[in-house]
Amino acid sequence: MSLSKAFCVAALVATIGVSAASASTVGVTVSANGSNTVVGVTAAPGAGPDGGNQLGATAVQYYITLGNANGTYGVGGFGLSSDTGNGGGTESMFLKFSPVSGNSVLTVRFQDLDLNHANDPAGFLESLRVYTGGGTALTPLITDIGGLVTGNSSEQVLKLALGVVNDPLWLRLDFRASSTFDGRNTAEYLVATVDPVPLPGALPLFVTGLGALGLLNWRRKRKALVA
Secondary structure (H helix, E strand, O other): OOHHHHHHHHHHHHHHHHHHHOOOEEOEEEOOOOOOOEOOEEEOOOOOOOOOOOOOOOEEEEOOOOOOOOEEOOHHHOOOOOOEEEEEEEEEEEEEEOOOOEEEEEEEEEEOOOOOOOOOOOOEEEEEEEEEOOOOEOOOOEOOHHHHEEEOOOEEEEEEEEEEEOOOEEEEEEEEEEEEEEEEOOOEEEEEEEEEOOOOOHHHHHHHHHHHHHHHHHHHHHHHHHO
16 A cells, blocks of 8 residues: 555544544433333424424433332333323333443433422432443432533433443433322423544544645655656
């Protein structure tokens, strides 16, 4: 391989590295931690009940249970329709992310999440934990996600740095309602992604490769003129 071709390859590899760093992996709801069985319901932008999905991307549509039973979102219809009660049961949701690799950050966008201490009403509790493909916990159990969330009453954004990760990952979210009076729940929506953090050395490498390639072409033209 000529030197100029080698620089072309280096520049291409660097470009691929920059492009890959900008890709997001969207979480898909599955039946359990470590499972590949897809469950649940999604809603396109603008679709769905109770005002519809306003997150601007296809989102998981779910209901935080108000019953006393525990269950997994999407399994046996759990969390897929509105119910009534004053809570007490826990709804677990599992999302799988693949492919993922490298230094990454988890982002979960919620629409009108009933978030204790951060949104209305009080008495709704959420927790989360991230697991590796082998089932090992990558993060501690976070029992009050209010401190990680920013946003307003209509949309809340949670960001969590994961460090260097390997494919695949699973996120477990638990939702629980606890109230002194009966009510009826409305549809909730969320979009979860894992995003690689760009490598700061990739872009300079690309620029260096292009610069060196340009220098070689200039030298060739100058040599041809001299000859």
